[in-house]
Structures are given as structure tokens and as C-alpha cells.
Amino acid sequence: MISSCEEKQKEKQPEAKLEVEVIETSRSGNKLAKIEKFSKADSVAKISLNPDKTFQTFTGFGGAFTESSAYLLNQLSPENRKKIIDAYFADSGAKYSLMRTHMNSCDFSLSQYSYAPVEGDKDLEHFSIEEDKPDLIPMIKDAMAASNEGFKLFASPWTAPPWMKTNNDWVGGKLKPEYYDTWALFFSKYVDAYKAEGIDLWGFTVENEPHGNGNNWESMHYTPEEMTEFVRDHLGPKLEEDGKGDLKILGYDQNRAGLKEWVDVMYKNEANAKYFDGTAVHWYESTYKIFAEDLQYAHNKAPDKYLIETEACVDAQVPVWQEDDWYWRKEATDWGWDWAPEDQKYLHPKYRPVYRYARDIIGCMNNMVDGWVDWNMVLNRQGGPNWFENWCVAPVIVDPDQDEVYFTPLYYTMAHFSKYIRPGAKRIDFESTDKDLQVTAATNPDGNHVVIVFNPSEEEKVFDMQLGKITKTISISPQALQTINIVN
Template structure:
């Protein structure tokens, strides 16, 4: 940063004094600015700024609006719930309040798994009895020790409430053509049974006092390299299952209002999936939207694919349902690592040579901030992180598929570490509320990522991300009002403009 001369400082202060009421004929706008930065801010309200040479002009236009926001949040997994149960009551409450309370991140959209997933302690199913075609022995007993208590306590912590959607990784092996947890397909003779499985799940969770908002039909229907629980569908197979089995079954059982999201994997495959899901009015009837993951690349957010999916079904949801820094053991109490380009992902080692460019070393904070802003600027209406809590190894995970979470804990020492990813997520979840509308924003600097929404209470939230090592001065305009401030190098900011 260039240091200002005494003369420049005096001139700057004089101009700021003049701008208390007007700047260049515009009225000074009162805002609140919150920043998370490599220098150490953690969702910190900032009020003092040093002007720098690089000037960016941002112009807001709430009269032009785009998608309606569904929410932001993370996933309830058995691993996260198990870890919370190993902590002291005080730290358990600390974490849940940090995620769900009004003073915390105010998560509004969440996910959980049906049957086990890799972030479970072991393989398990709600349908343990083989050939139980009518699911007379269906049970969610496995969820009652850890998962359900975590969800219930999160609901108690949340003043606004939140939506929950559930995803299966695999049916029990006895329903599949390979009789395995991994890979294979659902046998056609069990299509009715598998549709009933979703309805039984709704009944069971309702009996626990938990309302499930909706489902994704299958987590990662392409599979995951034959590593952990998976079950394969082609676009046509999934669409047929939803149109002829799942949709009608939920409707018949009084659950026709439950949201069904198709696909649920990487964005590069969107076109073939939305073309099939929304092939005609009959198939489109039961799909309420499309679910996507970011693992094709945690650097490229695939704007063309997102635009295509929106144009194919402009009145349907488009929700990012899973993302995390994978194939990494979390760094403990080391904020600097989360800002450095040291982290890799699965593709760094395993992607084909022609796709390696999609998987560069890239800072964890950058991955989240860049992707969420890129998604919001391309019609995505919800963004859901993966595990809320993991341990210092990046688990527990029965397959040892270690990953990073926003909150890392050491259960043996009863210690909690809120990583910079936690604060990055909160920049969106806390200040962009369900029902908000993404609004037009004119940005003079393509190297500064920016997005803006108008909330249901008519406040406006603008989120900026400066991943580079040079601070930027910002001039933010809303009609005849203006505010000027600086965003630090390697920083994310949320600017809140109160209702007029």
C-alpha cells in the first residue's frame, strides 16, 4: 500500500468532512461494513479506512432483480453430530449458536443424509431386513443417538428456523443389482419400495418433531470412483423414477408439497441432466429444481452451465448442495493456511491431464468466496456447505476421506477452532436472508468480485471479495446516495445498507 503524504492526508480528511452530507452532489449513505481478512479480521465491523489509489465504482439498481434466495448453510452428518456429543455441553452449545442463532451465522438452508454416507461411523441402513419390500421394519434408530439430537438442538438455537433437505447416498445393498454399498443400480423391482422409503423417512422424522423440506433424489448419481456409498442413475433413469414413482408416491401420501431436486452432482454435467429432467410438462411437474456440487472444479464455477440450467427451467430452484475443501487434513489453529494457495483437492492428484487446469492449488477462503459470489451472479439461489464440524484429522470418516470443515474440534482436549471458512460462510448466511432478491450491480473492476441482494426487510447487502494483495478504494452508489470505503488486500466484506 502506498503511504499518503501529510498533504494528501489533510486533503483526504477535508474531502471526507465535506462529504458528511454530500459527495459530488450525492447524499452520503450510512452503511455498516463487516470484514474478514488475511490480516486477522473475522466478520469484524470496520469504520476507519485508508484511501488507496485503486478506485472501484459499484452502482446498485434494486429495480432490476433476479433470483429469489432460498438460503445458505451446511450439512448435518453423523460425523459432525458424533463430535458434538463428545464435547462439553458449553462447547456444543457454542458451536450450534455460532451456526444458527441470530447473533451467529443464522444458517437457513441445511442438508442431511438418509442411510449412511462416508461421513458416518459405519455403513447402515434404515431398511436392515432383506427383501422387506413394504418396509415393515423401516427404522431411523441409527439417527437417534447423534444426528437427530444435533438437528433438534440447532432448531432450538435458531430464532428464524431453517429448511432441511435430505439425500440418500445408497439404498441398502439388498435393493441393488450388485448387492453392495458402493456403485451399482437400484433394481427395477424395488422402485416402488425405494419411493416408499422417502415417504417413510418423512413420517419418521415428523414423529421426531423435525419437518423435512425436501430431497435430492440421489447424491452423486454418476458415482464417486467406487469409494464409498453410491448408487448410479442415468438422467433418464432418475427422471423416470421421479415421474412415475417418487413424485406420485409423495403426492399420494400427502407429501406433494415436498421439494424434489434432481441431479446432485458436478456442474459440468448440467446440460444433459436438465434437458432430461425437464423434457416435458409431465416430468417437470415433480422436479422442483436442480442440485449441484462444486467438485468438477473449486476454481471455475461454470457460469455457462449455470446460465443454461436456469434458462431451461427459469422458475425452478438451482441450489449448490455440497462443497468442501476435500482431500485435505485441516490445519489446526492456523488461520494463515486458509488464505494461502497451499490447499489441493482430489483433482490435483487424480484428475486426467486435460482437466488438471480445473484443480489448481487455491486458498480455501478463495474457493468459498469466489464460488458463492459466482453462483449468486449466475442464478443459483442457495449454497450449502458440507460437514459443519470435523476433527483435527478431517473426520471421522469410515473411508478415511479426510476433508475440511468451517469448525474443527479436538474432542479429547475439548477445544474448538473456528476457521476463516466459518466467517466466510457467515458473510452470506448472516446478511443474505431467505426471500432476498439478487439485484443488479454495475462493477468497474473485473478483479473485484461483487454481488448484491435486497432482503425482505428492504435492507441491501453487498458482498465483495478481493483475493489480491492490493487494497482497493470503493465508491458505492445507490441512486442519489454514496458511500466510500476501502477493502483490504485478501479480504471479504459485507456492506449492509439499512432500509431507507
């Protein structure tokens, strides 16, 4: 029997509430703003977390070091250069944790070049990374210095030197079989050369876009069988022989619609799968479709291996300068708007850049992708420079002539994920009763939970965030992205 004293004590106990920190970026002008006051409207939805049910472990979020971005940083004042580096890598910034760079030149280089320019140099005696020393390497090292927790860096070749290829050209063609061993040696020498500069590699993708890119810029073609043979019989054994067997090798590295065919070959048997540590994908097949079934299929083929989105950008588009609202409007186009076959044009409508990023990252996370890497971190007002004049948008746009820097809404969108979901976090189960909200959730290595909510609708949403028996009523602005940090 409960005494009257005990009843009074029970009445005095405050109702337990969830302790949260809410960060919001919105079309109305919030930029990673801390939200402490919420709407007094009644909640009409609920997001319930189930941290006991976990999925993939996250490798990281980040972008790419390209010669174009590095060159632009060198055109800015030291103050603005540092401002950008810190914005991406410092604890006060986005804390990027998974990074990519290119081996040899790519479309976002100032010119076409190779570290092995001497024809017939099968032993790569003339191998040199001198081309990377003025711009690319200093950018990477500055990023390393700014990052307290460090980041994983992987490299991707766009093409072997033309002399190793069937068409003796930078664009298209295949690697000649007699140069498979030389090309494997090239990867090993690249690791040594970068290590001599104080930069350690985490791994590689075998080839950027092995289907090619429409014969536009640097490329080299593989079938799934050819890439698997190269990795199984040449690259994997060479790295192992040279004491570099811990480097990660990611296969494929192109659009998600082609994924099933590739993982069927890569993971067909133990011999094929031995040296593949995971699969890399890009997002260019569609401006809005996630290809969830394909991602789940790839994960199920190799559930113990990485599945990383390694390149994304708003492409074929000159960036809009210092007009935040453009990035929330349905005005951007992509390559498929003009170039896609007629039966695929529906996949490439005009689209909102912020929506494209937020939807894709959340969709990837909820479909077993464990890392998400953006493309260029810095471009100029034209969307370059690059030798092919293939203009694209980056989260940070600069005007080197005026020494001005513009952090677009895409920068803040990326930071919602990279800053708060740390390497080693595990995705957790949740239920959301509002189908308009796009949601994902994770538990960080420190035990704190992170929920990311995207509201693409044009109305405020109010929902109860529930963990166990405790809740917190939260409101999210129209057309907004929130990161909700829950402190245990």
C-alpha cells in the same frame, strides 16, 4: 428567481451520504469485524447498485448435518457443543437457513447402515431410524432450538440398501426396477419417522452423485432417464398420494459439468418436469471454475424452479489446526490434484481455501443459483471421522480429547453470506468498474440492500458505493471479504 435566503439554506444542507454497516474478514486478522474508519486515499473505482432490476430469489445458505459432525459434538463439553450450535444457528452467529442431511449412511458416517436392513422387506415393515437417534437427531433438534427464524432441511440418500440393488453392494450398482416403488415408499416413511421426532423436512435430492464417486463409498447410479422415470412414475406420485406433495424434489445432485445433459431430460416435457422442483449441483469439477454457462443453461431450462448448490468442501485434505493463514495460502489440494485425468488436471491446481469459497458463492449467486450449502459443519483434526477415511476440511475443527474448538476462516467466510442475505432476498443488478473485485448484491425482504465484495488482490482497494445519487467511499483490506449492509 431564487432569493438570497433560499440560496443560504441550500448551502447549509449537508451532502447526502449512504448509511452503511461494513463487516470484514481478512488475511490480516479481521473476523466479521465491523469497519468504521476507511482509507483516506482517493477512490479509483465505483460500485453502482440498480435495485430496480432483480434476478433470482434466494432460498438460503447453510451446511450439512452428518453423523460425523453430530458424533463429534457429543464428545465435547456442553459449553463447547452449545458454542458451535449457536455459532451456526443463533442470531449472534451465522444464522444458517438451508440445511442438508443424509438418508442412510454416507462417507461421513461412522459405519455403513440402512433404515431398512431386512432383505426382501418390500413393504418396509422393519423401517427404523434408530441409528440416527444417538447423534444426528439431537444435533438437528439443538439447531432448531437455537434458530429463531428456523431453516429448511432437505435429505439426500447416498444409496438404497444393498438388497435393493443390482450388485447387492453399498457401493455402485443401480436400483432394481422391481424396487422402485419400495424405494419411493422409503422416502415417505423417512418423512414420517423424522416428523415423529419433531423434525419437518422441506424436501429431498433424489440421489447424491448419481454418476458415482469412483467406487469409493456409498453410491447408487442413475442415468438422467432412469432418475426422471423414478421421480415421474414412482417418487412424485407416492409423496402426492401420501399427502406429502408439498415436499421439494431436486434432481441431479452432482458436478456442474454434467448439468446440461441432465436438465435436458428432467425438463424435456411437462410430464418429466412435473415432480421436479429444481436442480442440485456440487462444486467438485474444479477448484476455481464456476461453470457459469452451465448454470445459466440449467436456469433457462427451468426458470421457475430451484437451482441449488448442495455440497462443497475442501476435500482430500487434512485440515490445518489453529493456523488461520493457511486458509489464505495457496497450499490446499483437492481430489483432482491426484486423481483427475491428465487432460483435466488444470482444473485442480493448489488453491486458497478462503478464495475457493468466496469466489464460488459469489459466482453462483451471479449465475442464478438461489441456495448454497456447505458439507460437514464440524470435523476433527484428522478431517474425520468417517468409515472410509476420506479426510476433508470443515469450517469448524475440534479436538475432542482436549475439548478444544477452532473456528477456521471458512466459518467466517460462510457467515458473510448466510448471516446477511436472508431467505427471500432478491439478487439485484450492479456495475463495478474494478475488475479485480468480485461483487454480488441483493435486497433483503426488509428492503435493505446487501453488497458482498471480495478483494483477492494483495493491495487495498478504495471504491465509491453508489445507490441512486448518494455515495459512500469504502476501503477494503488486501485479501479480504466484506459484507456491506445499506440501510434505506
